[in-house]
Amino acid sequence: MIAFRFSSLTDFMHMGGHGIYVWSCAFIALAILTALLVYPVLMARSQLAHIQRLQAMQKMQQARQQQAHSND
Amino acid sequence: MSWQWFHRLGSPRWFYEKTDRWLKWLAPLSIVLMLVGISWGFGFAPIDSKQGDSYRIIFIHMPAAALALVGYYIMAIAGAVGLIWRMKLPFMVMKSAAPIGAALTVLTLATGSLWGHPTWGTFWEWDARNIFMLVLLFLYAGIVVLAQVYPSRDAADKACAILALVGTINVPIIYKSVDWWYSLHQPASIKLTGSASIHPSMLYPLLLCILAYYCFYSTALILYTRREILLREARTSWVIQLAQTRLARRKANVTGEGL
Numbered sequence: 001m002i003a004f005r006f007s008s009l010t011d012f013m014h015m016g017g018h019g020i021y022v023w024s025c026a027f028i029a030l031a032i033l034t035a036l037l038v039y040p041v042l043m044a045r046s047q048l049a050h051i052q053r054l055q056a057m058q059k060m061q062q063a064r065q066q067q068a069h070s071n072d
Numbered sequence: 073m074s075w076q077w078f079h080r081l082g083s084p085r086w087f088y089e090k091t092d093r094w095l096k097w098l099a100p101l102s103i104v105l106m107l108v109g110i111s112w113g114f115g116f117a118p119i120d121s122k123q124g125d126s127y128r129i130i131f132i133h134m135p136a137a138a139l140a141l142v143g144y145y146i147m148a149i150a151g152a153v154g155l156i157w158r159m160k161l162p163f164m165v166m167k168s169a170a171p172i173g174a175a176l177t178v179l180t181l182a183t184g185s186l187w188g189h190p191t192w193g194t195f196w197e198w199d200a201r202n203i204f205m206l207v208l209l210f211l212y213a214g215i216v217v218l219a220q221v222y223p224s225r226d227a228a229d230k231a232c233a234i235l236a237l238v239g240t241i242n243v244p245i246i247y248k249s250v251d252w253w254y255s256l257h258q259p260a261s262i263k264l265t266g267s268a269s270i271h272p273s274m275l276y277p278l279l280l281c282i283l284a285y286y287c288f289y290s291t292a293l294i295l296y297t298r299r300e301i302l303l304r305e306a307r308t309s310w311v312i313q314l315a316q317t318r319l320a321r322r323k324a325n326v327t328g329e330g331l
Binding site: 003004005006012015016017018019021022024025026027030032033035036037040041043044047048049050051052054055 | 098100106110114115116117119124125126128129132133136168172175176178179181183186187189190286291292295296298299302303304310311315316318319331
């Protein structure tokens with residue numbers, strides 16, 4: 001039941017004239033599905049980086065305020 | 073009866089920490105299943121006697137369509153749970169399901185169009201199923217947009233949940249459209265009741281592809297929800313802690329931490 005159905009790789013690409021449709025679908029699926037995994041990961045990373053920057057800024061401000069107090 | 077588990081299920085922090093471990097096997101599993109299923113369908117399943125090799129698009133098209141429909145129910149149910157129990161996490165799941173569903177609907181329409189040209193002789197036909205699939209895309213897109221336009225997050229969540237619930241009427245229409253109207257679409261190959269009208273040599277790779285899409289959908293939904301959690305819980309101490317440990321780990325040049 002399970003045997004490779006095409007005689008050659010060219011045959012596999014060509015698919016009896018339907019290759020352009022089948023492989024276009026495969027390409028579109030690859031693009032969309034990859035984007036669905038990569039995009040949320042990248043966005044989550046940038047969000048974490050954003051939180052880090054906010055924290056760093058807050059700390060700097062606090063340090064500055066303390067310095068201003070000690071100068072008084 | 074203890075309802076503790078139910079409320080824990082509604083805690084974004086619990087979800088974030090739990091899914092950290094789930095993703096480690098779920099993400100590779102969905103990629104492997106997808107590769108095996110598609111390769112089997114493309115290279116090893118027999119050729120269709122009527123449609124030739126163009127039928128192989130079914131291994132991408134049909135599971136994508138199935139998950140676009142199932143995903144709509146997941147989104148609507150999450151919205152309903154959020155409305156009824158006023159929990160935070162279900163709304164985040166609902167909002168995350170919208171772009172994934174929209175992408176899968178686009179994939180379904182695009183692959184269907186590429187399948188239609190050699191089989192029906194046209195890229196697009198105003199066929200009942202095509203029309204309602206397009207309506208599904210507009211519903212998903214509407215929820216994506218609606219989630220952005222409200223100044224108040226509570227109002228946006230409620231509006232999205234209501235739109236999602238109203239739109240559920242569309243899902244059974246799509247499912248039954250090939251039986252209700254004369255259609256270019258072939259009737260269902262796999263039925264919940266009764267035997268499948270498709271040979272096992274094509275059925276098994278198709279079932280594997282469906283399983284792969286389910287795993288993939290879960291992975292994507294978890295990833296999108298985690299991103300939404302980080303956005304909405306940015307001021308909570310545990311997220312700030314998380315951001316700092318991540319920074320510290322990167323400084324120590326340790327790679328391979330999960331997001």
